Amino acid sequence: MYSIWKRFGKKDASSDLALKIQQVKKSSVPKHIAIIMDGNGRWAKKRALPRIAGHHEGMKVVRKITKLTSQLNVSILTVYAFSTENWKRPKSEVDYIMKLPEEFLGTFLPELIAENVKVEMMGEIDLLPEHTKRAVKQAVEETKDNTGLILNFALNYGSRAEILMAVNKIIKDVKNGIIDETINEEQFSNYLMTRALPDPDLLIRTSGEIRLSNFMLWQAAYSELWFTDVLWPDFKEEHLLEAVEEYQKRTRRFGGV
Numbered sequence: 001m002y003s004i005w006k007r008f009g010k011k012d013a014s015s016d017l018a019l020k021i022q023q024v025k026k027s028s029v030p031k032h033i034a035i036i037m038d039g040n041g042r043w044a045k046k047r048a049l050p051r052i053a054g055h056h057e058g059m060k061v062v063r064k065i066t067k068l069t070s071q072l073n074v075s076i077l078t079v080y081a082f083s084t085e086n087w088k089r090p091k092s093e094v095d096y097i098m099k100l101p102e103e104f105l106g107t108f109l110p111e112l113i114a115e116n117v118k119v120e121m122m123g124e125i126d127l128l129p130e131h132t133k134r135a136v137k138q139a140v141e142e143t144k145d146n147t148g149l150i151l152n153f154a155l156n157y158g159s160r161a162e163i164l165m166a167v168n169k170i171i172k173d174v175k176n177g178i179i180d181e182t183i184n185e186e187q188f189s190n191y192l193m194t195r196a197l198p199d200p201d202l203l204i205r206t207s208g209e210i211r212l213s214n215f216m217l218w219q220a221a222y223s224e225l226w227f228t229d230v231l232w233p234d235f236k237e238e239h240l241l242e243a244v245e246e247y248q249k250r251t252r253r254f255g256g257v
């Protein structure tokens with residue numbers, strides 16, 4: 001009896017998810033969702049596992065959430081692996097992290113291509129090891145003609161550095177007479193790493209931290225912010241759907257103003 005209930009229950013969960021997806025797709029879905037993926041280390045610590053186990057688990061969640069946002073017809077999913085002490089971590093952890101992209105792309109690139117996903121990245125990839133750079137460049141190259149969801153990785157991304165870089169480029173262009181001395185918001189945003197992307201409509205951060213941590217400060221000026229205590233490796237489709245439903249409630253009210 002138990003096995004029947006167990007099976008029945010299982011079937012119920014997946015069809016329940018399918019129902020929720022149909023429900024969410026009935027209203028306006030955010031065009032651009034940005035996620036600060038935080039909590040891998042804490043997730044591992046809670047289970048007395050090495051931190052790299054949290055990163056490995058976190059990578060599988062990136063794949064799951066990419067598939068769901070693609071199903072929801074979201075246009076852009078920007079993922080930022082939040083970590084202040086990225087480079088100050090023990091060498092073994094940094095080495096592992098820098099191998100993850102090859103595993104992620106090696107395992108999931110065929111699936112991403114089948115889903116018509118376009119892999120993009122913003123940030124300084126020069127600092128990445130050669131083998132990591134190669135994997136990223138290959139994924140960007142192999143998916144450049146895809147027209148579905150844009151999966152945008154923020155690599156070594158810092159918003160203030162991005163804004164300063166834009167200002168310095170503008171100063172140079174004004175000196176060289178390429179642009180006038182006054183520019184508008186649209187011209188300014190063309191100098192940012194996100195130049196061609198629309199601003200994020202919904203910004204999600206996991207693991208209970210309620211901070212932007214120098215992430216897309218210019219671009220998130222009008223984003224709906226949604227925070228959850230859930231640690232990134234525990235983040236499920238249901239959590240993303242909950243965030244989108246909350247976004248739909250808020251923007252419906254805004255629309256009604």
Ligand SMILES: CC(C)Oc1ccc(CN(CCC(N)=O)C(=O)c2cnn(Cc3ccccc3)c2-c2ccc3sccc3c2)cc1
Nearest residue numbers: 037055058059062081086097100101104136139153155156
């Ligand atoms: C095209 C794409 C696959 O290329 C990439 C090239 C280099 C990186 C490494 N990296 C950039 C360096 C930096 N942020 O300083 C990170 O963001 C970083 C820092 N921790 N974790 C573990 C973690 C895993 C999952 C979720 C959060 C953190 C990651 C990390 C490593 C591998 C993968 S695979 C999908 C996401 C992801 C994130 C990332 C991507």
